[in-house]
Amino acid sequence: MNLEAIWADYQSSVKAFLYKHISNPSDVEDLLQDILIKTYQNLGTVKDTKKVKSWVFQIANHAIIDFYRKRATISKINEQVLWYETNEEDxxxxxxxxxxxxxxxxxxxxxxxxxxxxxxxxxxxxxxxxxxxxxxxxxxxxxxxxxxxxxxxxxxxxxxxxxxxxxxxxxxxxxxxxxx
Missing domain, CATH: 1.10.10.10 (Winged helix-like DNA-binding domain superfamily/Winged helix DNA-binding domain)
Incomplete structure (x- = not known):
């Protein structure tokens, strides 16, 4: 299995999948890179080449879940925890x-x-x-x-x-x- 071939086959589909769940293009690009790295690091664990597509999309799905978990943790931070305070009107x-x-x-x-x-x-x-x-x-x-x-x-x-x-x-x- 060749990473370049796999990525050439599935990159656009994975990107479209990410856009369905995340609206910010910068976040999508960051997640796409993370998915590529995880695919590269773990490609050797895939034994059945017929399951590569579902495996890549499973990585993408986990990346989306992790993205929203991190975002939820960040949103729980309030002004008392931060070292600065904003007095600016919205x-x-x-x-x-x-x-x-x-x-x-x-x-x-x-x-x-x-x-x-x-x-x-x-x-x-x-x-x-x-x-x-x-x-x-x-x-x-x-x-x-x-x-x-x-x-x-x-x-x-x-x-x-x-x-x-x-x-x-x-x-x-x-x-x-x-x-x-």
């Missing part, structure tokens, strides 16, 4: 100061709509009923108003969003933003 808190100003920068009808639904927490169905409009019409208006709000944010700030659609960072643009 990103959502920092941007929440701007939301009302941005909403007020929208046309009055859109500002009233988003304030009621997104800030006051009124359901869209209730808002539609209270204002005598069709629910489907309201959904379209909410979507359009949120797009307009997003455009205002993008004029003032450059938002960094991860692969899951979560906000991870922002930078104010060079020009002075009148809304925030």
């Amino acid at each position: 990103i959502y808190s920092q941007l929440s100061h701007c939301v009302t100003a941005f909403i007020n920068g929208l046309p009055d009808s859109e500002a009233k709509l988003l304030t009621a639904i997104d800030i006051d927490g009124i359901s869209q169905k209730d808002y539609a009923a209270l204002n005598g409009m069709k629910y489907s019409t309201l959904k379209s208006r909410v979507k359009k108003s949120r797009q307009n709000l997003s455009e205002l944010f993008n004029q003032c700030c450059e938002l960094s969003i991860n692969s899951k659609g979560e906000l991870i960072d922002f930078d104010k643009r060079d020009k002075k933003c009148s809304s925030c």
Whole structure:
């Protein structure tokens, strides 16, 4: 059995398998290297060449399990254990100061709509009923108003969003933003 031949046959399949369970490309590449090393170190233990594929995928599966075990252990660490403490506001808190100003920068009808639904927490169905409009019409208006709000944010700030659609960072643009 030749490691290069085995790896040539199964590398892309193992990588696809890893991507099904782990979203971060860097983590996938690290695990892929770990799997290659373990395959190299233990290739001599495989007696039946027909079982090489399942053996390689078993190594990959164990690597995923170990990855999440390590991650769970790391997440249990709290600020008391760490040698430093962070007093920095999280990103959502920092941007929440701007939301009302941005909403007020929208046309009055859109500002009233988003304030009621997104800030006051009124359901869209209730808002539609209270204002005598069709629910489907309201959904379209909410979507359009949120797009307009997003455009205002993008004029003032450059938002960094991860692969899951979560906000991870922002930078104010060079020009002075009148809304925030």
